[in-house]
Amino acid sequence: MPEEPTPKPDKQEEKSPWNEKLAELLIKAAIGGGAGTVITLLSSTELPRLALGAGIGGAATMVYAFVEPIAKRTNKGLGQAGDKTADAIGKKTEQVIATLTSAEDRYFTAQSQECKYCRTEGMAKVEGIFTPMLEKVYVPLELDRSAFRPGLMSDVAKSGRFDETDSDRLTRLDIWKLLAQTEKDLIYRRLVILAWGGYGKTTLLRHLAFTYGQNQQGSGLPRLVPILLLLRKYREELTQENPLSLPDLIAQKHIPNLPEGATLRMSPDWAKNILRRGDALVLVDGFDEVPKAQRPQVARWLNEQMRHYGKSTFILTSRPKAYQEQDQAMDTLELETILWVKDFQEKQRRQFVEQWYWCQEYYHHGKEDTPDIRREAQRSADELLAQIEARSELKDLAKNPLLLNMMATFHRRYPSAELPRRRVELYQEMCVLQLRDRPGARRLETILGYEEALVILQMLALEMMQQHDEQVSQEVILRRLTTYLTEQAETVSAADFLRHIEQVSELLVQREPEEYEFSHLSFQEYLAAKEIIRLKRESVLYQHFEDGWWKPTILLYAAQTNPTTLIRQAMQQGATDLAYTCWQDTTKRVNLNDAELEVLTQLTPTLQTSRYQTLEDLLKSGQWRDADQETYRLMITTVGKEEGQYFEPADLENFPCDDLRTLDQLWLRYSNGKWGFSVQKQIWQECGSPTEYSDGWEKFGDRVGWRKDDDWVDYDDLTFDLQKTRSGEFPREIRGSVLFSRAETCEL
Incomplete structure (x- = not known):
């Protein structure tokens, strides 16, 4: 059956504003069917689209914007038919408005209440330290747009005008x-x-x-x-x-x-x-x-x-x-x-620490905010920040907001103590704080000693890693704890132990009813690494070199041992990036003896050769584009980041000279001296060593073939042809004055 033609609106209706026409429809729906009918009408008319165009969103907001004022006009007209009828219709409309707005507003309130406090996962309650409201300490995160498609980048980014200032401005979001x-x-x-x-x-x-x-x-x-x-x-x-x-x-x-x-x-x-x-x-x-x-x-x-x-x-x-x-x-x-x-930068660290300490003093003094309280908060914040800024290893830790939060907690709990120097030491101190010192400060009787309780948690953490568990049911965790306690000849019951750990140390938490997990996955990874060390079962890790789930545990293990055998095993299995990261972390340690350092030193050339093998194969076969991409991958992983990320200026300012030299030598060898960082550095110097976008930088772009006809060449339009290209055109994926300055420092 053909559809009936849509009746044409009369002249009066055509003149009525669109919001009045729709509002009157809503009133009729409200009178006839209540809130449910209004919602149905909202989803089946043009109202949502028109409302969004007017900057209005949400059913409740639309009802307020359209129904309420028109209802008053309509009720006034209906009053001519009788006050009782008008009153009844008016009350019905008001009920619908109240129902809709109340429900949606209550939802907004409920969702925001769920997120009101800064309950940082991994941070248990500590005596004398308060949980601040999220918005009092939240510091905006900067996001790295490095994975954006080229079409989303600005003209500056596509052009190759890519010094440190442009890079920072383009990627800061x-x-x-x-x-x-x-x-x-x-x-x-x-x-x-x-x-x-x-x-x-x-x-x-x-x-x-x-x-x-x-x-x-x-x-x-x-x-x-x-x-x-x-x-x-x-x-x-x-x-x-x-x-x-x-x-x-x-x-x-x-x-x-x-x-x-x-x-x-x-x-x-x-x-x-x-x-x-x-x-x-x-x-x-x-x-x-x-x-x-x-x-x-x-x-x-x-x-x-x-x-x-x-x-x-x-x-x-x-x-x-x-x-x-x-x-x-x-x-x-x-x-x-x-x-x-992106990593927390100095400005973000300062903002967080200052806000965090102000909250602590504010709550400690009964929510008073006086100049004296602010001065005390600032003094404590300055002390903590001074320690962080004075030591490069602490600045590395403070790039991670959770670890910065831990440092602040440690500093307030032990105001005269020196901060832990390494990530594993920070986790260790937090375990001491939560398992031993916290119950001591509260004068709570502990059912197991610190060392004994720690072993039980290590056993649990390792099994959870092996089972790929982040949460376990109460039934499962009690069964596992019973086994561990029996193996360790402890007489305490699993239920009592679980209750004690949950209520006193909070290293285990119950986020969902009868579902338990470690307060942060990082603690599970750290404790699992400690258990592997206790058991002397490094071989457990060998089967997990390619499993991202295990990577943090492997690195935490390597940071606490002499990982020579681990590195050798990783290399044999082709996990050269993981082997390199373990080796890098180990070289930062100061507690290896001379014999251990000598073993690692002897292993280094083999590790480097293995790690750069793919790049050498690509260069040897003339696959220049793929070699350029592999150069980027090697460099970004060298500074501890993942593929897809940008370099911060500091990453290139401190890039290891040995690695930069190896990359340069490979490019020089297989391009017959035409390409490489050292070639680019020399041309950059001849153009005046520009550090900002300038005529000198454009001249450099012309010399290396990144510019043609006074315009910058897109990456895909490069020749990738050794015979037809200019000297210094590659590598191209990583570029900028900071890199060339580093090449100067490294004497390439």
Whole structure:
């Protein structure tokens, strides 16, 4: 049957403002069917699109903006038919408005309350140290846009005008700059944020959820509905044969778990409607916390939800290895924009420490904020920062926000003590603080001595690593603890031990009912490494050289032992980057004896040869483009970063001369002296050694073939032909005045 023609509006209707016409429709729906009918109408008319165009988002906001003022006018007209009728209709409309706005506003409040405090994972409560509110100590993370597609980079980046000033300016981003672009460009609605443990990925998502929940996102940004989903909580639901859809997951799992969420009565299609309209900000935390075998299913589920609700914004966090090791196209997450969390810089360190110490003094003095209290907080902050800035190894640790938080906690607990020098020492001191000193300060009786309790936790940590567990049920953990306590001839019960560790040390925490995990995965990795040392079972690690899950544990193990055999085994299995990282960390230690150092020194040439073999093979066969990419990979991993990241100026200022010299010699040898860092350095010097963009830098670009006809050449348009190119054209992936200055220092 053909559709009936749409009636033409009468002249009066044509003159009515669009918001008045839609508001009157909403009133009729409210009178006829209540809140549920209004929601249905919101999803089936042009109202959401028009509202977004006017800068209005969310059902409650739309109801306020359109229904309430028009209801007053309509009720006035209806009053002519009788006051009782008008009053009844008015009350009905007001009830609908109150119901809708109350429910959605309560959701915003509940989601922000969930993220109110700065409960940093890995940081247990310590006597005399307070848990501050998140927004009092939060420091914006800088994100590295190095994985952006070339089309997203500015003209300066594409041109090759790439000194340290340009690089820093181009790559410095915070999440709000990206969210401001979501309406203009679809790629900003699909973000993945990568970082290793302790770099603040979860805290960033909590900050976003809190800020949107409090409607503090700032001008120019629409108010999105934040939905913070921790994958570790829902991975079992998402890997079932018929998993819940995203709207059902929100309605049945997410909302009831929020503070007072059980009392929230959202309309049945509330989640689906905000997702369809594009009003949702879906924050998905911890892809790496899903076991490797389950990640393909979770990736497929996420892809399906993102395709189905394409107007909403999705942000996913993960450790790098878990995200990068997706090797099947059908299981790869479809996220257009990949970002890395950058190291904490000096300015961020200072801001965090000063804010953190102010919070401690503020709470310690009963929430008083006086000049004396601020001076005391500043004095303590300055003392801590002075220690950090005076020692390079502490500055390395302070690049990680979690470790900086630990240093602040240690410093306040032991104000006259020297800070631990190395990562493993910091973890050790935090275990002492939480297992031994904390119960001592509170005069609590301990059921096991510090050393005995530590061994039990080490045994648990190692088994959790072997089972690829981050969380275990109460039943499983009690069974395991019973076994460990029996093996160690301890008479305390597993239940008592678990209760003691949870309530006193908080190295084990219960984030979900009857689900236990270490306060941070880093503690699990550290304790597992200590247990391998205690058992003298280094061979346990040999089968895990290519498994990203084990990499931190391997590095923590290598940092506490003489890892010569470990390095040799890694080299034999082709894990040269891991072997190199272990060797680098070991060379920074001061407690190896002469014989151990000599063994490592003898091993170094073999390690270097093995590590650079792929580059040499590519250069020998004339695969110049691939060799350029391999040069970048070798250099970025040399400074302890992952493929896809940019160099900070400090990375190149301190780049190891031996490695830079090896790279240069390989390029010189196979290009017959035409290419290499030393060639580029000499041309750079002849152009006046420019450190900023200038005529000298353009002259350098002309000399090495990076510019033609007064314009910079895109990377893909280079010749990659040894016979046709200019001297100094390659390597090209890493460039800039800092690198050439380092080549000077290293006497290339």
